[in-house]
Amino acid sequence: MAYQMEMSGGTINKPRGRSGGARLTMQDIARLADVSTPTVSRVLNGSPLVTEETRERVLEVARAHGYAVNRNAQKLRHARTNTVAVMLDFGSHRHGAIGDPFIFELLAGVSEALSVRNQDLLLSPPGLDDVRAFRDFHRARGADGFIVLGQGTRDEMLRALGKHDIPLVVWGAVSQDAGYCAVGSDNLGGGRLAGEHFVANRRRRWLFVGDIRHEELRLRYEGLKLAAQGVRNVTIDLLPIASMAFTVTAETVASYLAGVAPPDAVFAFSDTAAMAVIGAFRERGLIAPRDYSLVGYNNIPPSAHFHPAITTIDQKTDVAGALLVEKLMEQIDGERPVPVMLPTRMVKRET
Amino acid sequence: MAYQMEMSGGTINKPRGRSGGARLTMQDIARLADVSTPTVSRVLNGSPLVTEETRERVLEVARAHGYAVNRNAQKLRHARTNTVAVMLDFGSHRHGAIGDPFIFELLAGVSEALSVRNQDLLLSPPGLDDVRAFRDFHRARGADGFIVLGQGTRDEMLRALGKHDIPLVVWGAVSQDAGYCAVGSDNLGGGRLAGEHFVANRRRRWLFVGDIRHEELRLRYEGLKLAAQGVRNVTIDLLPIASMAFTVTAETVASYLAGVAPPDAVFAFSDTAAMAVIGAFRERGLIAPRDYSLVGYNNIPPSAHFHPAITTIDQKTDVAGALLVEKLMEQIDGERPVPVMLPTRMVKRET
DNA sequence: TGCAATTATGAAATGGTTTTCAAGACAGCT
DNA sequence: AGCTGTCTTGAAAACCATTTCATAATTGCA
Numbered sequence: 001m002a003y004q005m006e007m008s009g010g011t012i013n014k015p016r017g018r019s020g021g022a023r024l025t026m027q028d029i030a031r032l033a034d035v036s037t038p039t040v041s042r043v044l045n046g047s048p049l050v051t052e053e054t055r056e057r058v059l060e061v062a063r064a065h066g067y068a069v070n071r072n073a074q075k076l077r078h079a080r081t082n083t084v085a086v087m088l089d090f091g092s093h094r095h096g097a098i099g100d101p102f103i104f105e106l107l108a109g110v111s112e113a114l115s116v117r118n119q120d121l122l123l124s125p126p127g128l129d130d131v132r133a134f135r136d137f138h139r140a141r142g143a144d145g146f147i148v149l150g151q152g153t154r155d156e157m158l159r160a161l162g163k164h165d166i167p168l169v170v171w172g173a174v175s176q177d178a179g180y181c182a183v184g185s186d187n188l189g190g191g192r193l194a195g196e197h198f199v200a201n202r203r204r205r206w207l208f209v210g211d212i213r214h215e216e217l218r219l220r221y222e223g224l225k226l227a228a229q230g231v232r233n234v235t236i237d238l239l240p241i242a243s244m245a246f247t248v249t250a251e252t253v254a255s256y257l258a259g260v261a262p263p264d265a266v267f268a269f270s271d272t273a274a275m276a277v278i279g280a281f282r283e284r285g286l287i288a289p290r291d292y293s294l295v296g297y298n299n300i301p302p303s304a305h306f307h308p309a310i311t312t313i314d315q316k317t318d319v320a321g322a323l324l325v326e327k328l329m330e331q332i333d334g335e336r337p338v339p340v341m342l343p344t345r346m347v348k349r350e351t
Numbered sequence: 352m353a354y355q356m357e358m359s360g361g362t363i364n365k366p367r368g369r370s371g372g373a374r375l376t377m378q379d380i381a382r383l384a385d386v387s388t389p390t391v392s393r394v395l396n397g398s399p400l401v402t403e404e405t406r407e408r409v410l411e412v413a414r415a416h417g418y419a420v421n422r423n424a425q426k427l428r429h430a431r432t433n434t435v436a437v438m439l440d441f442g443s444h445r446h447g448a449i450g451d452p453f454i455f456e457l458l459a460g461v462s463e464a465l466s467v468r469n470q471d472l473l474l475s476p477p478g479l480d481d482v483r484a485f486r487d488f489h490r491a492r493g494a495d496g497f498i499v500l501g502q503g504t505r506d507e508m509l510r511a512l513g514k515h516d517i518p519l520v521v522w523g524a525v526s527q528d529a530g531y532c533a534v535g536s537d538n539l540g541g542g543r544l545a546g547e548h549f550v551a552n553r554r555r556r557w558l559f560v561g562d563i564r565h566e567e568l569r570l571r572y573e574g575l576k577l578a579a580q581g582v583r584n585v586t587i588d589l590l591p592i593a594s595m596a597f598t599v600t601a602e603t604v605a606s607y608l609a610g611v612a613p614p615d616a617v618f619a620f621s622d623t624a625a626m627a628v629i630g631a632f633r634e635r636g637l638i639a640p641r642d643y644s645l646v647g648y649n650n651i652p653p654s655a656h657f658h659p660a661i662t663t664i665d666q667k668t669d670v671a672g673a674l675l676v677e678k679l680m681e682q683i684d685g686e687r688p689v690p691v692m693l694p695t696r697m698v699k700r701e702t
Numbered sequence: 703t704g705c706a707a708t709t710a711t712g713a714a715a716t717g718g719t720t721t722t723c724a725a726g727a728c729a730g731c732t
Numbered sequence: 733a734g735c736t737g738t739c740t741t742g743a744a745a746a747c748c749a750t751t752t753c754a755t756a757a758t759t760g761c762a
Binding site: 023066068069070071072073075076081086088090100101104108111112114115120121122123125126127132135136137139140141142250272275276278279280282301302304305306307309 | 374417419420421422423424426427432437439441451452455458459462463465466471472473474476477478483486487488490491492493601623626627629630631633652653655656657658660
């Protein structure tokens with residue numbers, strides 16, 4: 001028996017996973033090109049330590065057989081895995097809550113930037129809510145670093161994470177003492193722009209729609225307050241948030257309106273929320289800009305076509321994805337990158 | 352010298368990747384718990400072949416040190432990697448084009464469903480446009496299967512892929528002869544619902560907004576035509592698509608309107624596109640539902656708050672993510688799953 | 703021609719886990 | 733006591749690619 005097996009000579013015994021697919025290994029390519037595995041490896045990694053002739057032969061064989069290097073074996077071998085974990089704040093997009101497609105535009109940018117650098121993008125599962133789960137995920141996958149899109153109410157966890165020497169970049173509020181690297185837009189400035197818009201329109205009773213437990217939204221609220229200073233008799237109201245983070249619904253707005261004298265200015269945390277505001281106000285017979293001013297956030301395309309067209313704060317995010325990735329890479333390479341704040345501007349439309 | 356090294360006894364020589372992190376291996380846990388690696392492995396995988404006492408000791412050590420199994424090593428060892436690649440049609444969300452957040456809701460569902468099954472989600476890079484690139488990516492990552500969200504204009508590629516024995520599930524148009532497993536909603540039915548809405552409102556000059564090179568959209572268009580049969584003198588126009596797939600913009604609609612007698616009914620491929628239509632029509636002094644009927648698609652939350660509130664086709668997608676994953680898993684396990692078509696219904700609102 | 707320096711290549715070790723196989727411990731039985 | 737069978741454990745191989753080190757081949761030079 002034992003003899004038979006020895007005589008069978010190598011390749012026969014390999015149990016291949018799926019039918020047909022016949023996953024090729026570097027070994028196979030080496031054999032076919034009549035070289036050793038290291039040589040194949042060198043060719044595929046563009047090492048100069050290889051004859052032009054050998055290189056071509058190997059490349060030819062590899063191409064002909066559609067060989068692709070096994071990334072998992074690579075990842076195992078190297079300390080660096082070329083894998084980046086991305087955490088997405090899905091919270092805002094489940095259960096009919098009002099979320100903007102904004103985060104996903106960010107994701108698109110990140111995906112593209114990572115792809116350019118040949119990095120794999122591993123999307124983290126929902127529910128990575130504590131440091132432990134987060135770190136375990138990171139370790140187990142051997143990700144080089146983490147990009148968190150949407151700081152949400154996780155500021156505390158992220159701060160704790162900062163001490164765990166996991167390369168980490170967060171899209172969200174940028175603060176000096178965060179202990180982690182944040183990239184985000186100037187939320188304070190954005191809030192102030194909204195406030196100035198209200199001042200210019202002589203509005204006096206302002207409403208902020210958004211959950212200020214979110215650091216980003218808190219800053220926008222602070223910006224709003226800043227703009228109110230120096231103007232007499234401005235009151236700023238906060239929409240009472242009943243439930244979970246970011247889950248402002250049209251009903252929340254409507255039920256708020258039922259109880260109070262209506263505001264004459266509303267600053268909503270997202271354009272989508274602004275749309276809900278317009279709907280709820282209309283039911284009360286309140287029309288913008290006649291009865292109130294309204295400023296949204298993010299400048300998503302439909303805002304321009306909405307009736308009335310929504311005045312909004314535009315975050316320059318076309319470069320955001322690339323910037324997030326760049327900052328992460330710096331960190332992975334051992335640098336300590338400085339946070340970046342992108343400018344915001346107001347897009348004045350009808351409201 | 353050699354003696355010194357031998358005497359140093361094992362752990363010292365390991366070059367650890369990043370400072371502090373001190374990545375633990377199963378070996379370390381084994382040593383600390385005074386057992387062998389296989390035993391640790393067995394414990395961690397819940398094998399019954401281990402004493403209760405040993406199990407507890409190992410678990411204790413593992414927990415105390417925050418050990419997490421190296422997934423990359425696991426992936427290398429197994430034929431099955433527990434990794435699913437997901438391809439997202441970002442096309443619709445770049446460069447200011449009008450895309451719906453719809454795809455992302457799907458992504459959220461898929462992410463959640465995969466997480467429940469403890470599968471990793473690898474987001475594929477943009478630009479996997481041909482069979483070769485697609486297959487190479489799949490192979491190199493050792494993904495067990497592929498989920499494609501948004502068939503787009505890739506039907507042909509996907510069909511070719513069907514022959515490559517890659518487990519594959521596509522969200523999109525469901526057809527009998529596709530050769531790959533599709534999950535999607537009843538686009539034909541959705542189109543017919545829109546058409547019936549127009550018939551009921553005695554509209555005669557219909558416009559379809561959407562690029563029918565997309566299989567899904569073509570089916571909706573076919574459904575629309577079906578509804579037109581049996582009604583006299585209905586004409587259906589197609590919005591001429593200038594540029595890339597799905598990139599209908601407000602300008603496209605406006606320039607179309609400039610050249611023709613305006614339609615009295617519009618069926619838009621997405622709610623977001625419907626919003627653009629409303630904007631463009633308003634500029635021509637055309638108001639829904641006074642001057643035309645309008646039906647959108649996807650029933651995204653803002654549609655309800657839009658002015659006028661948009662009549663739309665609702666796809667029951669709360670289960671879609673789970674369904675996509677389920678179908679993929681069946682396929683990975685060797686079954687040949689049947690395509691699934693989810694029902695659609697019309698949500699009648701003001702338009 | 704002989705020697706050193708350079709270049710191209712391969713053998714073996716490595717990374718962390720799982721699996722197979724064999725061995726050891728121990729209980730139950732005659 | 734001796735045997736069989738069950739239960740728990742560990743040694744070694746395997747997964748696939750990369751890296752180090754050593755060897756073979758070639759060139760340059762005296």
